[in-house]
Amino acid sequence: MALYKFRLPDIGEGIAEAEIVQWHVKVGDRIEEDANLADMMTDKATVEMESPVSGVVVELAGEVGDMVPIGSTLAVIEVAGEDEVAERIDAETPDANPPLRIDAGEGDREAVEGRDAVAAVPAISASLPAVAPLHHPPEEAGGPPPLASQGEELRVLASPAVRTRATDLGIDLSHVKPSEDGRLRHADLDAYLRYNSAQGFGVAAAPRADEAIKVIGMRRRIAENMAASKRNIPHFTYVEEIDVTALEAMRADLNDNRGNRPKLTMLPLMIVAICKAVPQFPMINARYDDEAGVVTRSGAVHLGMATQTDAGLMVPVIRDAQAKNVWQLASEITRLAEAARTGKATSAEMSGGTLTITSLGPLGGIATTPVINRPEVAIIGPNRIIERPVFAKNPLGGDDIRRAKLMNLSISCDHRVVDGWDAASFVQAVRKLLETPVLLFAD
Structure with missing residues (x-):
């Protein structure tokens, strides 16, 4: 028998530590070679750690949510083999290693200590207080x-x-x-x-106990990024109403004649309008390094697309969106959204955006005040499309009332970089393109 210390490898350039997102084993479990040991999250992606050996897990380097430095011991595995195998494993595993936390019972800790393992620390589990059920009034x-x-x-x-x-x-x-x-x-x-x-008694609903949920992994990244954005960026939001009646009619015609191409939603058409308007307003498509005091106006539109996943909100990036037509954009939107939801998006696909668009889709909403995806300086949020009667001038005099499809378009901007006039002018340019959709396909 020998103990194999599996040290966390370098899983990304410039990464000093990684967060434990999920353990796939516990102390006392047997794990096979190449089986999934743990999921570790860096600043950019989640990486699966596979066991290099087969054996019994005797130590784990912490709990879910803990940070583990690169090069430190992630797990200790007891392996069986001949003496020469044990000697090889011992030679590959230096003794210099910080003490590890062992989530094991008393008997397991004694067994580990008997094999000269790293000193074990008893696991402490916090139990939630029971919540008394509701009763009828006395x-x-x-x-x-x-x-x-x-x-x-x-x-x-x-x-x-x-x-x-x-x-x-x-x-x-x-x-x-x-x-x-x-x-x-x-x-x-x-x-x-x-x-x-x-009297405050809820007889129709069963009582629920309080639930404490540790903020880890993607949820912690989102919390940190949003807090940093609101703390450092002076936001302002501008909202404009847009008549998308003609745009919706054109979208229906395009879908009726799409052949084997993907079905168009409103989003690809919206992206085309944004990309056409950006060259007139380069301050919208930019990144601000506030520590260096430098604003970089991007020549290409690398459009972040806020996507809801089971792990939380993720923002995959459509590279060079300005160079893609509506069908290519539709395909790329579907591909990136699926990659984000299944956890298969690469680090490159999740970084480097210059402008973000976020939509609640069918949930809609009258208006939103989206939070900027730092270090970008603007984020655009289309809202729900609704039908309402509107007044229109009759060429023969008087007013006509017609049915119209209307949508509010929100934009939040970094007031250190973007002035209110610029944001409003940009949205008006986008509005003109969407209300006259033939311009989307004009050179």
């Missing part, structure tokens, strides 16, 4: 008294419909006082619900 509190005292049985008169409704609401009929002739009716249930609601 009689002395002024609530309606039960019709049967404890230990007694009383036949409750009620129709099947009333009984079914009481069951669905979680109401014990013995606690409901009938209003007349000893028979319970729907009105009695309503009175009982009103009383309990006024």
Whole structure:
């Protein structure tokens, strides 16, 4: 038997440490060579760590959410083999190693210490306090008294419909006082619900215990980035209403004649409009290094696309969006969104954006005030499309009322770099392109 110390390898240029996002084993488990040991997150991506040997896990380097320096021991694995194999493993595993935390029981710790392993530290698990279930109000509190005292049985008169409704609401009929002739009716249930609601008792919903969730991995990255953005960037938001009636009609025509090309959503058309407007307003498509005091206006539009995933909001980047047509953009949007949601997006696909677009899709919203993806200086948020009647001038005089599809377009900007006039002028340029969609395809 020998102990193999698996040290965290260099998993990225310039990376000094990585965060434990998930353990796939626990102390005492057997792991096979090349099996997944842990998921580690750097500033840019999540990397799967595979075991280089087969054996039994005797030590782990921390808990989920802990940071592990590059080169330090991630796990200690007991391996079986001939003496020469043990000697080779010992030679590959230097003794210099900081103490490790071992999430093991008392017996496991004694066994590890008997093999001259690193001193074990007992794992400490915090347990949440139990939350007392909600009860009906006691009689002395002024609530309606039960019709049967404890230990007694009383036949409750009620129709099947009333009984079914009481069951669905979680109401014990013995606690409901009938209003007349000893028979319970729907009105009695309503009175009982009103009383309990006024007293703060939720009879229709089961109580839930408090849940403590450790902020780790992607959620922690998002929290840190958003906090840094709001702390360092003086945001302002501008919102404009856009008539997309003609644009939606054109999109429907394009989809009817798309052949085997991907179906178009509003997003590719929006991106084309943004890319056409950007050259007039280069301060929008930029990155600001506030430490160096340098604003870099990008010649190409590397458009970040905010994407909701199970791990949280991720922003894959469409490279050179200005060089792609609507069909290419539609394909790239689908590919990047799928890569982000499945965790297969590369570090290069998740960095280097110069401008971001974020949309709540079918959830819509009247208006949004999106948070800038630092170090970018602007983020654009299209909102829900709704139909409303609008007034239009009649060439023969007077006003006409017509049905229109309207959408609010939001933009948040870094006021250190972008003035309000510039942001408003940029949105007006985008508005003109979207309200006259033939311009999207004009040179």
